[in-house]
Amino acid sequence: MKRRHLGLRLSTWAVLLFLHIPIAIVGLYAFTTESSAFTFPPPGLTLEWFGIAWDNGDVRGALSLSLRVAATATVIALILGTMAAAAVWRRRFFGREAVSLFVVLPIALPGIVTGIALRSAISLGRIPFSFWTIVIGHATFAVAIAYNNVAARMRRTSHSLLEASADLGANGWQTFRHVLLPQIRPALIAGGMLAFALSFDEIIVTTFTAGNQQTLPIWIFSSLVRPRQRPITNVVALFVVALTIIPIVLATRLTRNTEGTSG
Amino acid sequence: MVTEQTTRGPIDRISGALHHRPRLRLALLLGLPLLWLVGVYGGSLLALLSQSFFSIDDFSGTIDRTLTLDTWGDLFTDSNISIAIRTTVMATAVTIAAAIVAFPIAYYAVRFAGRRLRAVFFVLILIPLWSSYLVRVYSWKLILAREGILFWFVDKLGLNFLLDAALSAPGIGGPSLSASALGQFIVFVYIWLPYMILPVHAALERVPTSYLEASADLGARPLQTFRTVIWPLAIPGIAAGSIFTFSLTLGDYIIPTIIGDSTPFVGLAIYSYQGVAGNLPLAAAFTFFPIVIMGVYLYVARRVGAFEAL
Known part of the structure; x- marks a missing residue:
């Protein structure tokens, strides 16, 4: 039996390697002593770039902006996404389908369409680029993430509760606080983590709504287009991967555990 | 078990009122998300459409806001x-x-x-x-x-x-x-x-x-x-x-x-x-x-x- 599926097993593990080797490579290059090329194998290993990256003012500014944007967009997305999910939950009303379609439209259309659309509105309204123009761009797709997670959870929650x-x-508030909230809490945490990670990593839309401000992905992108400070880029790349993987692993554990207990 | 409802606070009254008006409840729930999606996202899509009927001034490089089909021609x-x-x-x-x-x-x-x-x-x-x-x-x-x-x-x-x-x-x-x-x-x-x-x-x-x-x-x-x-x-x-x-x-x-x-x-x-x-x-x-x-x-x-x- 096992021998028969040898080809299938090998291709499975090959695909998994294909998916993970590039991430491991990023980890390796953060330690290379070389500062101008991508020689493999690295001529030597060092920790010095971590200190240099940490002291870089641009990187710290970009990191701080990215964290603040992601936190704000996540909070907005959770509130609006939960409200929209609650509105369409076990209800029939005129335009219900349109609402659920419109909520997911920002993730169904290519990101560049959303980006240019927001850029057009900014130009048309002569709105100055600011922290909030970035947040608005991120929240539009983050709402869809939060909505999807909460709506899926609510579909499995009985209205009779x-x-x-x-x-x-x-009263309504007590019901929400003591009955509904505990039911949807895992979905809120998982959706919030996904929204945060996506926002923290987002570049396609951000380019069009940021103006001269630099989020961390914009900093990385600009240092890839015009290569400079390669070692710092390598360290930042490793840091970003670590920062996005950790919440995702936590979020999947969380949703799996609760699914196990609640059947 | 009977809950000791001695006083009815404002929250009780509001939620009671909402319970009998499902349409109002729906409007309150949907209002903010819809305002966001239709206002911000829908508005941006409209801005995108209207932007495509503007044109660029070749000399100054600024956007000319008179409606034209030139851009679509390009x-x-x-x-x-x-x-x-x-x-x-x-x-x-x-x-x-x-x-x-x-x-x-x-x-x-x-x-x-x-x-x-x-x-x-x-x-x-x-x-x-x-x-x-x-x-x-x-x-x-x-x-x-x-x-x-x-x-x-x-x-x-x-x-x-x-x-x-x-x-x-x-x-x-x-x-x-x-x-x-x-x-x-x-x-x-x-x-x-x-x-x-x-x-x-x-x-x-x-x-x-x-x-x-x-x-x-x-x-x-x-x-x-x-x-x-x-x-x-x-x-x-x-x-x-x-x-x-x-x-x-x-x-x-x-x-x-x-x-x-x-x-x-x-x-x-x-x-x-x-x-x-x-x-x-x-x-x-x-x-x-x-x-x-x-x-x-x-x-x-x-x-x-x-x-x-x-």
Whole structure:
């Protein structure tokens, strides 16, 4: 039996290697002593670039901007996404399909369309580029992520829980706080982490809404287009990978655990 | 148990009032998200449309806001149409390659892997999906460089002649892999592959084992079962995955900027019209291509049942 599927097994592991070797390469190059080329194998290994990257003012500024944007966009997305999910939950009303289509449109259309659309609105309204123009761009697709997660969770939550709560005399806020919120909490945390990671990593839309401001991905992109400070770029790349992987692994563990307990 | 409702606070009164007015409750829930989506996103799409009817003043380089069809006239030139065609060809090739690479791993995970291994696979596929897109593109710059790991490996194996043959092929070759259409294709497939694996995996997971047993009981050989039972049920999953791989390739401008022979793609053209050329009206009109191509694609995908597999 096992021998029969040898080809299938080999191709499976080959694909997994294909997916992960590039990430490992990024990890390796953060330690190379070489500062101008990508020689493999690296001529030597060093930790000095980590200190130099940390002391780089541009990198720190970009990191701080990215973290603030991601946090703000995530909060907006969770509030609006939950409200939209609650509105379409177990209800029939005119335009319901249109609402659920419109919510996911920002992730169905290529990012560059969203980017140019926002850029057009900024130009048309003569709006100055700011922290908030970046946040608005990120929140449009982050809302879709939050909505998808919360709506999927609500579909598996029985409406009778809310009726029981109301019958027992709880008001709307109490029902939300003590019945609905505990039910959707894993979806909020997982959706929030995904939205945060996506926002932290986003470049396609950000380019069009940032003006001269540099988020961390914009800093990386500009240092790839005009190669300079390669060792710092390598360290930042490793740092960004670590920072995006950790929340994702936590989020998948979280959703899996709760799915196991709640059936 | 009777709850001690001695006083009714304002929250009770509001929630009581809302309970009897479902329409008002709906309006309050939907108001803010709709205002955001219709106002910000819908408004931006309208701005995009109107922007494409403006034109750029050739001398001052500023946007002239009198309505005109000039920009649309500039859009349908031979070179722009060939950019759209080339991008569609690349997106199609990437989608087909991603489906071929994704199928075995999804199939193996569903049919032969145990519970634990399947969970491990799931995380191993999610990690590249979510770890920084930009950094993963960058990693290929490290891999494909002349002095990088791939050339080193090929050299150790003594396969230089193969690589040189590929690089000297017209249309896909170039001075090095990181400056060739072939390298670009590999990176596109790599970056969007997880988006194909997950829906194919989900579609295969929904094939009931009883179907396979029934097929075997009725005397079908494994290959027959695969062809007549598994494959037709996997197609919606492949179609769903292809929406991602196709749409993402269509609009991408990062990969063509960093890897490849700098022939323009739709995304790159839009990006440079907006940025370097400062011609926002033409950039806006150019989004016509990805929107229309995606519209046609989604229509076809819907007909083969992609939306049920999302």
